[in-house]
Amino acid sequence: MRPDRKTSPGLFCIGVALLLLAGGQIARAKSKPAPASQETGFLNRKVVIKGVTYKFQIYLPEDFRRDDRKQWPIILFLHGRGERGGEGMWQTQIGLPLQVRDHPERWPFIIVMPQCRYPNFWTDPEMLTMAIAALDQETAELHADPLRTYLTGISMGGYGAWELAKMYPRKWAAIAIAAGGPFWSYAPERWQQAATLPGEYARAVGRTPVWMFHGSEDNVVPPREAELMYTALKANGNVRLWIYQGLHHDSWARAYNEPELPKWLLAHRLNPKPEPQPATERLLIPIHPAPQKLPPAILDALVGEYRDSAGHIAATLFRQGDQLLEKDPHGEITELEAESQSSFFYPNGSVWTRLVVERDAQGRVTGLVFRDDRHEEKWERTKTVARTP
Structure with missing residues (x-):
């Protein structure tokens, strides 16, 4: 039979002490917060309004850093009718987010992309409130530049963008809208105010630079909406209107792919001194150049x-x-x-x-x-x- 092995009381106490010391070190290591990882690209976000949680997305450029306190320009993007929902992601598949994926080097912006709930529209007051709340939340958290805050929207989001432009006229350094206008397709009675409604928006917007894009063959949001807004704004404002010849409703794919657009946005700041003088531009842009006949x-x-x-x-x-x-x-x-x-x-x-x-x-x-x-x-x-x- 193997003899019993006896342990000295002194050695036993030393062993217990070492175990307790090691356990305390492990506990302290576990309780120490890990350094926050640097996340960029498309990220999930939430905003809570009156107890209701809305999911949305933001985009952070690759060289964005939370700890350098750099103030980045920020864009609020409103999607179209087909991207409504509650999952918070469909709006990243079209318009500006799609072009950011293709050309991230062109878009050195924080981009806030809220999602309109179905069956709401962006022009509903609660949806506009949610969009502004998401923008303000991210502006504060990410230390975005309030003097370089931009507004853009497509189709139904263009309708919403015009509402936000009128409601918060001193918030935007510049505005870009594709296939939008003040005459909502789901409220045809607004056309009865065609003589006065564009002027109301123009007076609110003032000299905030506006760039509109529209397809000449758009049968969803008629080009006349953009033409009426151009006429109302050009009297005292800064407005550009590019009509894409032959394009239908999807003018935003071409608009956000214009290399000049992000440069144009960055060229404007809120409350510039001196204030720019009125300037207008209306162009008819062919889909393709005029072909040459070669020998x-x-x-x-x-x-x-x-x-x-x-x-x-x-x-x-x-x-x-x-x-x-x-x-x-x-x-x-x-x-x-x-x-x-x-x-x-x-x-x-x-x-x-x-x-x-x-x-x-x-x-x-x-x-x-x-x-x-x-x-x-x-x-x-x-x-x-x-x-x-």
């Missing part, structure tokens, strides 16, 4: 097979009569139009997409650069192909 010899110089950097066929260009065409690797044929001798666009494609011709020192075509608003690809010319009659 057959120039088109023939472009005919050929082009491969990407991995050696795969990216496109084959050929000519039919005076028309240049492109065949993709799947056999789909697309028409090309000339913007110049070195730049071509797709008349049935994206407004931002271009094929740019590369030439050597002797002027021979060596390749193409496919470029859209997000990236570019270089295609090397490998061989010519016969003209298709």
